[in-house]
Amino acid sequence: MHHFSKQEVFKTGAPISVRRSASTSNVHTHTHDFIEIVYIENGSGYHKINEEEFEVKKGDILFINYGKTHSFSSENGFVFYNILLTPEFVSEELINSENAIDLLSLNCFENFSDFNDEPKITFSSDELIFIENMIKEMAKEYEEKPRGYEQALKSYITILLIHIFRKMDKGNILGKEKKIPAEILDYLDNNYNEKITVNALAERCFYNPSYFSRIFSETFGMSITDYVLEKRFKKACQLLSLTDMTVEAVATESGFRDSGAIFKYFKKKLGITPAEYRKSKNKQ
Secondary structure (H helix, E strand, O other), rough: OOEHHHHHHHOOOOOOEEEEEEEEEOOOEEEOOOOOEEEEEEEEEEEEEEEEEEEEEEEEEEEOOOOOOEEEEOOOOOOEEEEEEEEHHHHEEEEEEOOHHHOOOHHHOHHHHHHHHEEEEEOHHHHHHHHHHHHHHHHHHHHHHHOHHHHHHHHHHHHHHHHHHHHHOOOOOOOOOOOOHHHHHHHHHHOOOOOOOOOOOOOHHHOOOOHHHHHHHHOOOOOHHHHHHHHHHHHHHHHHHHOOOOOOHHHHHHOOOOHHHHHHHHHHHHHOOOHHHHHHHHHO
């Protein structure tokens, strides 16, 4: 199975591609680290996403998140528009649009993977005229690349995503409790000893950084910084109790920048030094 990377697909220019293609053959199973939106202009067939098969026809849209495996088969061929984009391409707009996200209650911008259970979208006839014309305009902007085309594509893709997510949500987003995506917590649990920034975390789930920090604090009763420090502290306590590693080595392994940082945190948290903590545990 082939994996298409962002570096391979977006070699030059903006990290977005909008093309109209025709195919008389099947598209074999593959995966990629960018988002793919497929609009079927003509023809029909079957699209398999993560082993689940969907029958698709003219007018259908498929939203395929990054990291998902998928393939396409058709007996009679099909004509389609293929929109490829990185999360970063839209995140600059979305994570700086806190009011728009709140207003629309589009938690879909929090975490695209929440919507992969039903990746096929079908619009009504009236809606489809608008959607198809917009996609055609996107393809024209991408092909001709007039001045300001990147900004135009950002505007188009934001509108398209809003319409797609409204359909995928089926009215269930309004009133949903804000939450931190599980993938973010998994990332923190596995990388707390690395350098972690609020901006990088917020971009992963398409939040405004200040908005992300606020809902994180509301959810866990502590800031992201304190959450990460607690993870590092617990790991340091474990290493001090169960190993003979030096305090400097424990600091490095648990994510503190140096022995001074771990010393200050232990004094603040427990009122004792890491060495004193180790002695107390050895006496038990």
